[in-house]
Amino acid sequence: MERSEPEAAGPGPSPGLTDEQFRGRIRSWLAENLAGEFAGLRGAGGPGREHEAFGQRIAWDRKLHAAGWTPLGWPREHGGQAVPLCQQLIFHEEYALAGAPARVSHIGEQLLGPTLIAFGTPEQRRRFLPAIATVSELWCQGFSEPGAGSDLASVATAGRLSGGQWEITGQKVWTSLAHVADWCFVLARTEPGSRRSAGLSMLLVPMRQPGVTVRPIRQLTGTSEFNEVFFDRARTGADMVLGDPGDGWRVARYLLGVERGAATFGQQIEFRAEFDGIVALARRTGAAADAVLRERIARAWVGLEVLRAYALDTIAEAGPGAGPEASVLKLLWARWHKELGELAMDVAGAGGMVAAAEPYELDQWQRLYLFGRTDTIYGGSDEIQLGIIAARALGLPREPAATAGVRA
Numbered sequence: 001m002e003r004s005e006p007e008a009a010g011p012g013p014s015p016g017l018t019d020e021q022f023r024g025r026i027r028s029w030l031a032e033n034l035a036g037e038f039a040g041l042r043g044a045g046g047p048g049r050e051h052e053a054f055g056q057r058i059a060w061d062r063k064l065h066a067a068g069w070t071p072l073g074w075p076r077e078h079g080g081q082a083v084p085l086c087q088q089l090i091f092h093e094e095y096a097l098a099g100a101p102a103r104v105s106h107i108g109e110q111l112l113g114p115t116l117i118a119f120g121t122p123e124q125r126r127r128f129l130p131a132i133a134t135v136s137e138l139w140c141q142g143f144s145e146p147g148a149g150s151d152l153a154s155v156a157t158a159g160r161l162s163g164g165q166w167e168i169t170g171q172k173v174w175t176s177l178a179h180v181a182d183w184c185f186v187l188a189r190t191e192p193g194s195r196r197s198a199g200l201s202m203l204l205v206p207m208r209q210p211g212v213t214v215r216p217i218r219q220l221t222g223t224s225e226f227n228e229v230f231f232d233r234a235r236t237g238a239d240m241v242l243g244d245p246g247d248g249w250r251v252a253r254y255l256l257g258v259e260r261g262a263a264t265f266g267q268q269i270e271f272r273a274e275f276d277g278i279v280a281l282a283r284r285t286g287a288a289a290d291a292v293l294r295e296r297i298a299r300a301w302v303g304l305e306v307l308r309a310y311a312l313d314t315i316a317e318a319g320p321g322a323g324p325e326a327s328v329l330k331l332l333w334a335r336w337h338k339e340l341g342e343l344a345m346d347v348a349g350a351g352g353m354v355a356a357a358e359p360y361e362l363d364q365w366q367r368l369y370l371f372g373r374t375d376t377i378y379g380g381s382d383e384i385q386l387g388i389i390a391a392r393a394l395g396l397p398r399e400p401a402a403t404a405g406v407r408a
C-alpha cells in the first residue's frame with residue numbers, strides 16, 4: 001500500500017485517493033458520524049444480536065450510502081464506487097476497528113447486487129440496484145430447503161408460469177432475515193421432472209404477498225436470525241427470473257462464490273476485536289494466570305495471524321471467492337471462530353454458565369459461543385469444504401453423489 005499523509009474527513013471516497021488517504025478519510029468519517037444519535041450503535045447487531053437497534057441500523061446504512069461509502073465495490077455505472085479491492089479491505093478494517101454496527105443490507109448489497117450486475121437484464125438492474133444501494137429494499141436468500149442443504153441440487157420448490165406470471169409453491173428453511181426482507185431470491189425447479197442441477201431457475205419474489213408465510217425459528221441464542229418460509233402459490237412477474245430460465249444453477253453458484261469471498265472481508269478485524277475482548281476478560285477473571293488458558297489464548301492469536309495472512313494472500317492472488325482457496329479460508333475461519341467461542345466460555349469461568357439476566361438474556365461471550373456453532377455449517381459446511389479441497393486442489397476422485405449439485 002502506498003504511504004502519504006492521512007487526509008482530513010471528506011464526504012466519502014473519491015477517485016484517485018491513495019490507500020493512506022482513503023484510510024484517513026473513512027477513519028475520520030466514522031469518528032465524526034458514529035456519534036450523537038448513532039453513538040449507541042457501536043458494537044450493535046453482531047452474531048446472535050441481529051435484532052438490536054434494527055431501525056437505527058437501517059438509518060445508519062442509509063447514512064453510509066448517502067455519504068458515498070456504499071456500495072463500494074459495484075461499478076460506477078451501476079451506482080457503486082468502483083473502489084479497488086485493497087481499499088474495500090481498508091474500509092472493512094476501519095469499519096470494524098471503529099466498532100460500527102453490523103450492516104442490515106449485506107444480503108442485497110454483497111450477494112445479490114454483484115449477481116444482478118453479472119446476470120441481470122438492464123430492466124432488472126434498473127429496478128433493483130438503486131433500491132438495494134439506498135437500503136429501501138431488503139433481501140433474503142431462499143436456497144436451503146428441508147431436503148436440500150449441502151445437497152442444494154435437490155431443491156424441490158416449484159415455479160411454473162401461469163397466467164403470465166411465475167407461481168411458486170414449496171418450503172425454504174434457515175432463511176436469514178426473511179422476517180424483515182421485502183424480496184427473496186428463490187432457487188426453484190421450473191422444469192417439471194428435471195433432476196439435480198438441471199431445470200432450476202433463480203426467481204426474484206416479493207415477500208409481502210398473501211402466498212408467503214414466514215415463521216421465525218428460535219435459535220440457541222434465544223433470538224431468531226433465520227426462519228422457515230412457505231410459498232403457497234406465491235406470485236412474481238414473468239420477467240423476474242435472474243439469468244435464463246433453467247440456468248439457475250449457474251447463477252446460484254456465482255452467488256455462492258461471492259458469499260464465501262468478498263463478503264467476508266471485514267471478518268478478521270471483527271475477530272481481532274473479539275479476541276482482544278477475551279484477553280481483557282482473561283485479565284479480569286484471573287484466567288490470564290492459568291497456564292493452560294494462557295497457552296490457548298496464545299494459540300488463538302497465532303491462528304488469527306495465520307488467518308489474516310492467508311486471507312490477504314489469497315485475495316491478492318486469486319480474487320475473492322475463487323477456487324479451492326475460498327474453501328481453505330472458510331475452513332480456517334469457521335474452525336478458529338468456533339474455538340474462540342469455546343475459549344471465551346473457559347476464560348469466563350463458572351460465571352459463563354449463568355444467563356446475564358432473566359429470562360434468557362445472554363452476554364456477548366455466551367452469544368459468541370452459541371452462535372459460533374453455526375460457523376462450520378452456513379456458507380458450506382466443513383465437510384463440504386473438505387470435499388471441494390479433495391477434488392479441486394488435490395484431484396482426488398469425487399464422491400458419486402457429489403458430482404453435480406453439492407453447495408460449492
Ligand SMILES: Cc1cc2nc3c(=O)[nH]c(=O)nc-3n(C[C@H](O)[C@H](O)[C@H](O)COP(=O)(O)OP(=O)(O)OC[C@H]3O[C@@H](n4cnc5c(N)ncnc54)[C@H](O)[C@@H]3O)c2cc1C
Pocket residue numbers: 140141142143144145146148149150151173174175176177226374377378379380381382383384387399402406407
Ligand atoms: C446461521 C445460518 C444462517 C443460514 N442462512 C441461510 C439463508 O439465509 N438462506 C439459505 O438458503 N440457507 C441458509 N442457511 C442454511 C445453510 O446453508 C445450510 O444449513 C447448509 O448448507 C447445510 O445444510 P443442512 O443444514 O441441510 O445440513 P445437511 O446438508 O443435511 O448436512 C448435515 C451434516 O451432514 C454433512 N454432510 C452433508 N453432505 C455431506 C457430504 N457429501 N460429505 C460429507 N458430509 C456431508 C454436513 O457437513 C453436516 O455436518 C443458514 C444456516 C445457518 C446455520
